[in-house]
Amino acid sequence: MGIEVRNAWKRLGGQAIFEGLNLKFPEQGTICLFGASGCGKSTLLNCIAGIISLDQGEIIGVSGKKIAYLFQEDRLLPWATAQENISIVLQNREMEAEKWLAYVGLAGEGNKYPRELSGGMRRRVAIARALAYGGDILLLDEPFRGLDEENKNVAANLIWKTETAPLKILVTHDRHEAEQFGDEIWFLEGPPLKKG
Amino acid sequence: MMHSIIRNKNLIAAVRKIIAAIIWLGVWQVIYLAVGQEILVVSPARVFQRILELATQTEFWLDTFNSMIHVLEGFAAGVVVGAILAPFTVKYRFLNDLFRPLLNIVKATPVASFIILVLVWIPSAYVPVFIAFLMVLPVVWGNIGEGIRKIDRNLLEMADCYRFGKWKTFQRVTLPSVMPYLVAACTTSLGLAWKAGIAAEVLSHAKYSIGGEIYDAKIYLETLDVFAWTAVVILLSVLLEKLMVCLVRAAGKKYNVEAEEKWG
Known part of the structure; x- marks a missing residue:
């Protein structure tokens, strides 16, 4: 069963983000949520991830599912090395973390702290963390933001070649990205968020 | 090279x-x-000689040990109570509003006034401990509170999303975020506690303590002993500070406390 957003209501900072929003995601594939910045796409991902709760309504099909999240920002622990940042989601299985680092082309960089890595390398550590965590759903919130074309291709290749998370939800406001990666593109507008 | x-x-x-x-x-x-005039100023050589003489006496070590214990007890109590109270005052605005004036009063009141007041309230033997505690508490409380407020919300969301759980989130996100603030508070307040603790010993004539010895020396106009004991206080203050730096380094290995330059 896929996930379903049913009659969702959410206000943030006095603004209505969702007003009776209904969406039904399939069990697998990459669903691309395409829309302008600030229309509420990231809030929707945060609700699916369980980071913020709905004022009203429900999200069906997420309970008991493992959800990995590649945030807009890298969100790496600055006091942990690249390897520790990955092993932390692997119940501290360091060898496996090393494997994931090698997978994203960062073998031998495991002892470096995030500030010692370039922007592209930090992004790859964040990708490795999300992929290592695995699970049923992978949420991707503008995953290529701030990356040059070369790093973007590397990152995209890593995300879509990995056999993990049958359902991927990609948020973007870049039409080219949406067409390139989405199996389905949902045009969204708002706030309040609705399917266009 | x-x-x-x-x-x-x-x-x-x-x-x-x-x-x-x-x-x-x-x-x-x-x-x-x-x-x-030796009654006003004594020479450094005489002071050094006197410290060496004092160091051969058992009382010297007993006094020093007692003073250290007074200050460290007060310091530890201040750190523990500050660390316990800070999260509550950050979480509950009412508690923050309730305790804020108290903290401001403690910060603004001259130490001597506190010592004299506390002498009236509690047995004199506990006054140095209590005064050291009072010096440490607002600094640790304020700093930890600030550290908690400055925790990166994005990292907490990440921890939540990747199901770290409460203990792991505390260990891997909260603690490393707050540690630099706690360490700064400890290094600042240890010096304060030491000075205020000795002052409390002087004013409370605490038996078998450095402050008590300074008081006696002053009463009997033994300027040489006042200088010698003051020099001992300074030396011990430096020693305690070094000890704190060593502890910070040890903690740094685990929590990267020293590493503002490494990750900050």
Whole structure:
């Protein structure tokens, strides 16, 4: 069963983000949520991830599912090395973390702290963390933001070649990205968020 | 090559410090000669000699040990209570509003006033401990509170999303975020606690303590002993500070506390 957003209501900072929003995601594939910045796409991902709760309504099909999240920002622990940042989601299985680092082309960089890595390398550590965590759903919130074309291709290749998370939800406001990666593109507008 | 450059830099810094110390000892000696009365100013050599004499007596070590215990007890209590209260006052605005004036009063009140008041309230033996506690509490409380407020919300969301759980989130996100604030509070407040604790010993005439010895020396106009015990206080203060730096380094290995430059 896929996930379903049913009659969702959410206000943030006095603004209505969702007003009776209904969406039904399939069990697998990459669903691309395409829309302008600030229309509420990231809030929707945060609700699916369980980071913020709905004022009203429900999200069906997420309970008991493992959800990995590649945030807009890298969100790496600055006091942990690249390897520790990955092993932390692997119940501290360091060898496996090393494997994931090698997978994203960062073998031998495991002892470096995030500030010692370039922007592209930090992004790859964040990708490795999300992929290592695995699970049923992978949420991707503008995953290529701030990356040059070369790093973007590397990152995209890593995300879509990995056999993990049958359902991927990609948020973007870049039409080219949406067409390139989405199996389905949902045009969204708002706030309040609705399917266009 | 790199090691030799660092070694040379350390050597130069040490030499600079020694030269500065020699200059100030020289100034002290000149003042002593200019005043010419031992009851007002004693020479550095006499003070040094007196410290050596004192160090051969059992009482000296007993006094020093007791004073250290007074200050460290107060310090530890201040750290523990501050660390317990800070999260609550951050979480509950009412508690923050309730305790804020109290903290401001503690910060603004002269230590001497507190010592005299506390002498009325509790047995004099506990006054140095309590005063050290009072000096440490607002600093630790305020700093930890600030550290908690500054925790990166994005990292907490990440921890939530990747199901760290409460303990792991505390260990891997909260603690490393707050540690630099706690360490800064500890290093600042230890010096405060030490000075205020000794002052409390002086005013409460605490038995078998450095402050008590300073009080006795003052009563009997033994200026040499006042200087000697004051020098001991300064030496112990430096020692405690060094000890704190060692502890911070040890904690740093686990929580990267020292590493503002490494990750900050």
